[in-house]
Amino acid sequence: MTRTLISGGLVVTAADELHADVLIENGTVVALALPGRHHWTADRVFDASGKYVVPGGVDAHTHMELPFGGTFASDTFETGTRAAAWGGTTTIIDFAVQSKGASLRAGLDAWHAKADGRCAVDYGLHVIMSDVNESTLREMPGLIGEGVTSFKLFMAYPGVFYSDDGQILRAMQQAADTGGLVMMHAENGPAIDVLVEQALARGETDPRHHGEVRKALLEAEATHRAVQLARVAGAPLYVVHVSAREALAEIAAARDLGLPVFGETCPQYLFLSTDNLAEPDFEGAKYVCSTPLRPKDHQAALWRGLRTDDLQVVSTDHCPFCFKGQKELGRGDFSKIPNGLPGVENRMDLLHQAVVDGHLTRRRWIDIACAAPARMFGLYPRKGTLAPGADADVVIYDPHAPHTLSAATHHMNVDYSAYEGRTVTGRVETVLSRGEVVLDRGQYLGRPGHGAFLPRSTCQYL
């Protein structure tokens, strides 16, 4: 048996802040105690004086190797989970993609094959349903039984991932009956496609037009429709990557009615804006994602939503495409720029910066980045907290260290940083995953294959 002691730090969870020592046996947290009030011995001791001791981050929305727009997201499960660990995230939940005409099972098997034996940290899987029909609806309960309990549907991307309202309603009815959680990409895709065609016909081909055609009102309209469909089906709803204040208002209104509607936003919507999409020389392509970045004045509403719990989770929607050769596919036609931003390595630091800036309390930082995603997707309290019985996924975090985000120093397999040159206060010092040291003071000690698949229970907010 290996015993590890983390001593002298400030333990921060979603519920508490306390100066405590943390004892780990093998891969599990076994006890917390007041410093100096125990006689624990250990094989390995980490001195966390002056540091925070927090649960490893849970990033509930990543896309390693996602096929999109004729190319693939540039992080593999190996490179992406390594980068996650560098940033203090010890659990990711990625999306297995069902191809049109194929089964959910085939998509799930393909994603298991990509991830198995390659991950540095633990991982779960959601399923993207691109083809809702009698047969795929019948597959849902079996997948839930295997721990794949959430299903993403798209109101956007007609001809690719899109589901119409009838398909959405059927999937929601099945989720209501079986305990699944529908995750919704809420944008009115058919209307956006009309606006794309009209913009291109006017010669508006630059990346900034991506943000202009994907209107906030079309995110809000789709969010409203998704809420009503979920209500009719009697199903819970989790709206992914909320970026528009008008969409957030729809979620808040639903929650005020007591409906089981949940919302996620992402660091890019909190820290970046349409100003980035308008960067010259096609640099704006680096910031093309959907839902799109919004004008800066949407950010205050998102921060407020995180404080008031109208938004519960911050995930990255990590979906990196290199500028060279991938984002460049859309030179001369913004609609051909692969959608997605890198960020799995940056989330914990950016949200800590939000604590420094006064947007969030420390406990709320850990709630939205660790505990709430673990609860939302059936992993709590194994993940998302530090308590006896929890997996020893632990981050020692230096809250004072200055840290400049840059492609020159990051570990994501992508040739740019969406936050290039931005200095934040705070940096990960040590990372443990199930008791194994993955990272310590700038030295990477992890290995592909340590990370294990996590079968999940159903949503724990219901």
Ligand code: URP
């Ligand atoms: O732009 C994005 N978000 N790319 C990833 C796919 C998705 O819709 O989440």
Ligand code: ZN
């Ligand atoms: Zn999406």
Ligand code: ZN
């Ligand atoms: Zn996504």
